[in-house]
Amino acid sequence: MLQLQLVREHQNEIIDSLKKRNIEATPLVEKLLQLDEERRALQTKLDATLAESNKLSKEIGGLFKSGKPQEANALKEKTGTLKEESKQLGDDLNTAAKALQDLLYQIPNIPHASVPAGSTDADNEEIFREGDIPDLVAGALPHWELAKKYDIIDFELGVKITGAGFPVYKGKGARLQRALIAYFLDKNTAAGYTEMQVPHLVNEASGIGTGQLPDKEGQMYHVGEDDLYLIPTGEVPVTNLLRGDIVDQKDFPIRYTAYTPCFRREAGSYGAHVRGLNRLHQFDKVEIVRVEHPDTSYQALDGMVDHVKGILRELKLPFRILRLCGGDLGFTAALTYDFEVFSTAQDRWLEISSVSNFETYQANRLKLRFKDEQGKSQLAHTLNGSALALPRVLAGILENYQTEDGIEIPEVLRSYCGFDKID
RNA sequence: GGAGGAAUGGCAGAGUGGUCGAAUGCGGCAGUCUUGAAAACUGUUGAGGGUCACACCUCCGGGGGUUCGAAUCCCUCUUCCUCCGCCA
Numbered sequence: 001m002l003q004l005q006l007v008r009e010h011q012n013e014i015i016d017s018l019k020k021r022n023i024e025a026t027p028l029v030e031k032l033l034q035l036d037e038e039r040r041a042l043q044t045k046l047d048a049t050l051a052e053s054n055k056l057s058k059e060i061g062g063l064f065k066s067g068k069p070q071e072a073n074a075l076k077e078k079t080g081t082l083k084e085e086s087k088q089l090g091d092d093l094n095t096a097a098k099a100l101q102d103l104l105y106q107i108p109n110i111p112h113a114s115v116p117a118g119s120t121d122a123d124n125e126e127i128f129r130e131g132d133i134p135d136l137v138a139g140a141l142p143h144w145e146l147a148k149k150y151d152i153i154d155f156e157l158g159v160k161i162t163g164a165g166f167p168v169y170k171g172k173g174a175r176l177q178r179a180l181i182a183y184f185l186d187k188n189t190a191a192g193y194t195e196m197q198v199p200h201l202v203n204e205a206s207g208i209g210t211g212q213l214p215d216k217e218g219q220m221y222h223v224g225e226d227d228l229y230l231i232p233t234g235e236v237p238v239t240n241l242l243r244g245d246i247v248d249q250k251d252f253p254i255r256y257t258a259y260t261p262c263f264r265r266e267a268g269s270y271g272a273h274v275r276g277l278n279r280l281h282q283f284d285k286v287e288i289v290r291v292e293h294p295d296t297s298y299q300a301l302d303g304m305v306d307h308v309k310g311i312l313r314e315l316k317l318p319f320r321i322l323r324l325c326g327g328d329l330g331f332t333a334a335l336t337y338d339f340e341v342f343s344t345a346q347d348r349w350l351e352i353s354s355v356s357n358f359e360t361y362q363a364n365r366l367k368l369r370f371k372d373e374q375g376k377s378q379l380a381h382t383l384n385g386s387a388l389a390l391p392r393v394l395a396g397i398l399e400n401y402q403t404e405d406g407i408e409i410p411e412v413l414r415s416y417c418g419f420d421k422i423d
Numbered sequence: 424g425g426a427g428g429a430a431u432g433g434c435a436g437a438g439u440g441g442u443c444g445a446a447u448g449c450g451g452c453a454g455u456c457u458u459g460a461a462a463a464c465u466g467u468u469g470a471g472g473g474u475c476a477c478a479c480c481u482c483c484g485g486g487g488g489u490u491c492g493a494a495u496c497c498c499u500c501u502u503c504c505u506c507c508g509c510c511a
Contacts, residue, residue: 047480057492061441079491
């Protein structure tokens with residue numbers, strides 16, 4: 001959520017920036033500022049009314065004490081009208097504040113200056129590429145064929161017990177999953193991230209804090225009876241650990257990592273490009289989250305990008321990094337880098353990590369602040385990224401490491417797996 | 424799931440209808456003393472709105488009510504604790 005004061009002071013810059021998202025925000029912003037003025041006018045009026053009635057109450061108390069009940073009762077009459085007035089003003093204020101809030105929820109984050117204009121993923125800007133695309137044997141298979149051939153992932157079995165998009169990992173496939181999780185967590189903790197285990201269901205306040213709610217309910221599984229949501233990403237519970245906190249500046253950087261399963265309804269996405277592990281309702285991910293001082297958050301973002309690079313290098317997977325264009329940028333992000341691994345057998349790039357700076361957008365909803373040198377509270381910056389999402393990394397490994405007599409396990413994972421080949 | 428108790432500032436903990444945004448202690452910050460530190464002493468120390476700055480307003484778990492006036496009384500929800508039941 002944008003800060004109102006910022007909108008007031010930089011109305012035109014904000015409208016300009018939002019054009020990168022292909023949003024004509026002028027009417028929205030104008031309405032917002034108008035509501036804001038209304039709200040403040042109401043607040044001022046209400047405050048004055050309350051001030052007067054507070055004053056009268058004190059006088060009445062004094063009169064009763066000094067034994068002048070008639071005079072006190074005369075004053076009581078007056079407070080009656082004030083009470084009605086303040087009740088009405090209070091209701092109006094709530095209505096205005098609610099309308100303001102609703103509108104504020106509809107405005108996405110302002111893209112960072114470096115975000116390229118554009119409308120689709122075709123407009124994303126490739127900023128880095130590394131790794132050799134392997135020459136595969138003739139008849140190389142996509143991962144869903146490999147999964148069947150070596151009996152390591154069973155999609156049909158998942159359909160039987162739950163539905164499409166809930167795969168069952170078997171034998172060496174299951175072990176490889178566990179190995180990847182352990183390996184990622186080890187890499188992240190070695191880089192200074194504190195490992196956390198967090199709930200996989202969250203309440204409404206958490207969903208609002210990181211921006212999944214309101215409006216994006218449809219993407220999450222909702223447990224109606226208890227009004228809880230299955231997390232679509234570890235970002236939600238991990239970032240919300242600090243909701244409502246005022247942290248000490250000395251605590252920066254705050255760095256967390258967590259493994260969680262992720263649950264996504266993915267309503268309406270079907271077709272050939274979602275085969276196999278490419279798009280699932282339940283998948284595993286290791287997330288990294290940072291809370292930073294505004295002055296250093298972009299350095300932190302670069303650090304996260306380098307960290308993910310390092311992991312992909314060790315795994316020896318060919319990858320590229322994209323700077324997302326305005327049209328492809330998530331609602332709450334100011335700047336996002338996507339990592340994609342090239343899947344040779346599918347002959348396409350697979351997104352395996354997304355690293356973003358949300359600046360104060362989430363922090364404003366979370367009320368996540370810190371004390372600056374002057375002792376004043378300021379909103380912190382929040383960032384997060386995948387390090388990494390498992391299914392497509394697995395797909396990339398299976399497809400790029402296949403040989404005629406089995407799938408090689410990347411060097412760095414062998415000690416975690418306890419085997420060096422799937423055959 | 425059943426019965427009872429509780430929820431106050433960073434923490435502990437007073438406060439049962441008026442002058443209480445709230446005693447006191449600890450912690451934090453600043454200072455005095457000291458070569459320096461500790462101790463001791465002095466001062467200071469919640470958040471939000473609003474204002475050029477004040478004034479002023481709101482907040483004692485959340486919501487609603489009673490009252491001229493609520494941290495304090497009533498209703499309700501949530502959470503925590505104790506006991507019972509169940510249980511990995």
